[in-house]
Amino acid sequence: MKKLFAWAVLAGLAAGVSQASAEPPPAYEGRRLYVSYCQLCHGEGGKGDGPLARQMGITPADLTTTVRSRSDTILTKIITGRGGQTIAGRARHNILSEAMPDWEKVFSDDKVGAIIAYLRILSRSKHRLIGDPEVGFKLYQKYCAACHGEEGDGRGVMTAIMKFRPADHTNSIQTEALSNDDMAGVIRYGKGGFMPAWDDILTAEEIDGLVSYIRLLSY
Ligand code: HEC
Ligand code: HEC
Numbered sequence: 001m002k003k004l005f006a007w008a009v010l011a012g013l014a015a016g017v018s019q020a021s022a023e024p025p026p027a028y029e030g031r032r033l034y035v036s037y038c039q040l041c042h043g044e045g046g047k048g049d050g051p052l053a054r055q056m057g058i059t060p061a062d063l064t065t066t067v068r069s070r071s072d073t074i075l076t077k078i079i080t081g082r083g084g085q086t087i088a089g090r091a092r093h094n095i096l097s098e099a100m101p102d103w104e105k106v107f108s109d110d111k112v113g114a115i116i117a118y119l120r121i122l123s124r125s126k127h128r129l130i131g132d133p134e135v136g137f138k139l140y141q142k143y144c145a146a147c148h149g150e151e152g153d154g155r156g157v158m159t160a161i162m163k164f165r166p167a168d169h170t171n172s173i174q175t176e177a178l179s180n181d182d183m184a185g186v187i188r189y190g191k192g193g194f195m196p197a198w199d200d201i202l203t204a205e206e207i208d209g210l211v212s213y214i215r216l217l218s219y
Pocket of ligand 1: 034037038039040041042052053058059060061063066067070075078079103115
């Protein structure tokens with residue numbers, strides 16, 4: 001137990017040394033915007049079953065299937081309300097542009113890009129976001145970045161002074177291979193000689209937040 005605690009302290013120190021000022025990945029901001037503006041109609045998982053859609057009696061697209069075949073350019077047009085004529089046969093988002101303020105005036109290009117990054121994760125990942133990534137982001141910088149790197153690419157400062165290679169959390173092939181339970185299990189109980197166990201330090205809710213944050217890193 002002592003040894004694990006020492007690890008956490010060391011990791012905390014190293015994070016402090018590196019002046020953690022990391023920017024979260026685009027999909028992180030995209031998820032925040034999605035939760036506030038899109039989930040109402042498109043639903044938490046993007047399936048089109050949001051509460052406002054039910055209220056209005058409309059059937060929004062199932063983003064988990066449609067988004068895969070759309071380019072970033074087309075998605076930008078759809079989201080900014082300029083997409084009516086871009087998809088053959090149907091006027092996308094007519095309902096939206098009538099019922100809501102124009103998204104084009106609401107979101108900067110950066111924000112639209114961030115939303116698209118999140119839509120890509122929604123449509124590609126087979127795992128639900130089980131926790132709050134905003135909780136996860138703060139904890140990741142505090143406890144994990146020392147080894148996994150501020151960007152999650154596995155190049156934290158401690159890897160330069162010690163000989164080990166943590167998992168690369170920006171690699172979606174690696175993170176997709178782990179279920180939410182598997183990932184939470186590694187965080188809770190540790191792995192190999194260097195990945196510490198955090199079950200004495202973090203709550204189940206905090207670990208779920210970390211799992212969700214890690215999923216947003218691998219866009
Ligand atoms: C008021 C309800 C509503 C809200 C809020 C809403 N949408 Fe939609 N959205 C719809 C409906 C309805 C459709 C389907 C239109 C159609 O098929 O003609 C749609 C379609 C889409 C499509 C096209 C899917 C495709 O590829 O065919 C995208 C992308 C999309 N919405 C993204 C968003 C994003 C991003 C937000 C948040 C910024 C958002 N929507 C907010 C109702 C909504
Ligand atoms: C002291 C360095 C260190 C710290 C601090 C650390 N990790 Fe790790 N982590 C590793 C190493 C090394 C591995 C690879 C373990 C292996 O495969 O044997 C790893 C693996 C993982 C994995 C498994 C990925 C996979 O593909 O198997 C997850 C998830 C993970 N870490 C999450 C975290 C989280 C979340 C934190 C912060 C709460 C954290 N780690 C803190 C070193 C660290």
